[in-house]
Amino acid sequence: MNVSALSEWIFAYVSILLGGILFCVFYTEIRRRRFEPKGTDDNVFRCSECAYVYTDDPTVDRARCPQCSCMNDKFTF
Ligand SMILES: [Zn+2]
Numbered sequence: 001m002n003v004s005a006l007s008e009w010i011f012a013y014v015s016i017l018l019g020g021i022l023f024c025v026f027y028t029e030i031r032r033r034r035f036e037p038k039g040t041d042d043n044v045f046r047c048s049e050c051a052y053v054y055t056d057d058p059t060v061d062r063a064r065c066p067q068c069s070c071m072n073d074k075f076t077f
Helices: 003-041
Strands: 043-046 053-056 062-064 071-075
Antiparallel strands (some): 043 053, 043 071
């Protein structure tokens, strides 16, 4: 095996490696964009009785505390 053939193999190896890394980055980016809005859309509630923080569907304005069953308003940051 001569030197030019070896450098071609190294170039091919690096190209495949970079392609794999790029694929992983794109794949995780697509996954993150697909799942992220669902998590952030949830309303955050903070119980006025026991200070327990919990989340519920974005469609409800008031949610029951899972700790003490007290009704609480939506918590805004
Ligand atoms: Zn509570």
